[in-house]
Amino acid sequence: MSHIRFEGIGKSYRGRPALEMINLDVEPSSLTVFCGPPGSGKSVLMRILIGLEAPSAGRILSNGQDITRLTAAERSIGYVPQSFALFPHMSVFDNIAYPMMLQGVPRAEITSRVDQAAEMLRIRPLLSKRPSQLSGGEKQRAAIARGILKNADIFILDDPLVGLDFKLRESLMEDLKDMRTEIDATFLYVTADPLEALTMAEHLVVMDQGHLIEAGPVDTVYYDPTRLRAAELVGFPRCNILPGRLDMPGAICTTALGALQVSLQDGAAATETMVAIRPEDIAPAASDSAPLGVGEVTLVENLGSEAVVYVRFGETTLVTTISAGATAHVDLGDPFPFMIRPGAPIVFERESGWRIGRASPVLAGTRND
C-alpha cells in the first residue's frame, strides 16, 4: 500500500501561481477527498501526482521514493478523468480492458477481470456497446471500471460524478465506497461539491486559490476547522458566518446575535473576529425556555428528510435546518425563536482567518464579566 507525501509542491503558469507550497501526507488505504471551489488547484495537484504535469517546485514521494520525475506510465496510478474520456471507436469492453491490454495481461485474465468490474458496477449488459450508446451514468461507470482495472494501488478520481443527477450520484457514491473497501487501495477523490466531499471522505483536504487550507479526518475538518475558509467551504447548507469583536478581559465576542462567551486558545488577544455557526447548531427554541433571539422566516427549502430555513434576525440572515416533521409548523413570515448550541460557534481572527476559540451564547443574566 502506498503512502504519498507532497513536499512543498508549487505550480505556476506563465508566472501565475496555481499551487503554492502544498505539504500533505496521504495515508495508505485511505479515501482522501480533495474539496474546493473551481480553480482552487485540486485538479492541478492530481495531474502533478499522476505525472501529466511537472511541478514548478517541490517533490512527491511514494513510499519514500521520489516519483516527481517519473513518467505517468511509470507511476502506477489508476486515473478516472473528469470527462469520461471513453474512446468512442472502441466497445465498452475494449475501453475497460485498455489499461490491461497495454500492460500485456493475458486475454483470459482480461475477460475475467472486466466481467468482475462490470458486474460490480452493474454494466455487464453494456460491454458490447459503444460509448455513444450509453447514458451519462453508464459512461461514468465504464470510466470508473477502466480506471480501477489498472494494476495500481493508488487511484485518482477527478470529479467523477460531476453532471450526474442526484439519484445516480448517490448510488455511484455507494458503489465507489464499496469498491474501495474491496480492492483496499488508496483513493484520492476530487470534487467541488461539499456535500459529495462529506459523504465520500474519510480524510478531507480543503483547497482554495492554490493553497491547502485544511486537512484531516472529515469530522475534524467539519466540526473543528482551524481556518475560517474551511468552515465556509465545507458543509451544506452553508455555514453562518458573522462578524464580531472580541473584547478583553472577559473574552466576550459581540455579534449581531448578541454576546458570546469565548473559550480562547492560548495567546489570543482582543481583535476583530468572524464567528462560524453550522446550520444544525441553530435550532428552534423550546417553548419552555427563553430563546437567544426571535427572527422571521424568509424562506423554507424542503429537502425531504429535513428543511433549510432562512431566518432574518435584524440585518443578519441565518441559515438553519429543521426536521421534516417540524416544517408543518414553519411558514414564511412566521416568528422563529432560536437557540444556539453552547460551544458550537467557532471564533476566528478576522484578518488571518485562524481559529482562536469556541464560544457559547451569553443568555440574559449569565454574562460573567
Place this chain on the structure above:
Amino acid sequence: MSERVRESLYHALLWLVSLIFFAPVFWIALSSFKTAPQILAVPPLLFFRPTLANYARLLAEPAFQHHFFNSVALSVLAVLVAVAVSFLAAFAFSRFRPAATNFLMFLLLSIRMLPGSAAILPVYLMYVAFGWKDSFVGMTLFYAMFSIPFSVWILKGFIDGVSPRFDETGLVNGASWFSIITRLTLPQVFPGVVAALIFNFIFVWNEFLFNYIIGGINTSNIPVMLATGLSNGGGIDWTFLSSLTTVYILPPILMVYFFQRYLLVGMTFGTVRGEV
C-alpha cells in the same frame, strides 16, 4: 403559386443546371462507345449501336498502360506519403502547439496558394541540379510536398476536435505516443484522413504542368498523354481521346460519388463533425 409547385420548379431548375454541367462528361463518355464517323456525325447521334472496340484498342496500347500506371502510382504513393507526414505534423501542431503555431499554419497554407506557374522555374532548376528530373521518386516527393500543407490544415482541424483527455488516458495507462496517435487519435479522425486522401488524390491525378516540365518519358501521366499524344495522321484521334478521357475521369468521379460525405466533412476542416 402554391408552395408545392414552387418547390417542383426549383427542383426542375436544379436538375437542368446539373445536366448542363454534366453534358460534356456525358458527351465524351457516349462518344467512347461510337465509331469515328458516329462521333463526327452532324447532328450528333444519340441512338447508335455501341462498340467496345475503342476500349479494346486503348487497353492494348502500351503507351496507355505506361501513362495509366504512372498516374495511379504517382497519385497513390504521393498521397499516402503526404497524408502520413501531414497527420504527424497536424498532431504536433494540435497537441504541442509550438511557438507561433498560427503563423506557421498561415505560412503552410500560403505556400499551397502559390500558383504552379510561379514555382515551376525554381522547381525545374532544382530538379535538374539534383538529377531528379523524370525520376519517379522525385515526382512522388514533389507531389507529396505540394499536398502536405492543405492536408495539415484539414487534419489539424480534425485533431483539434479530439479531446487531449484521450491522450492523457493513454499516457497514464502506459501507452506510447505512437500508440496514442495510431490507436486513439487516428480512428477518431478517420473522416478527415479520408477527405485529405481524396482531395490530394484528385489534385495529383489531375496535375499536368509539373509533370510536363519536371517529368519525362518515365514519369509522364495521363494528362500529359492527353495533351501530347492524341493526334493521329495530322488530325485528332477522337475515338482514342474519348475512351482515354472516360477512363481518366472515372476514378475521381467514382471517388467523389462514393465518398462525398467525407468530402463535405473535410471541407469544414473538422469544425462540423458529421456522422459519417
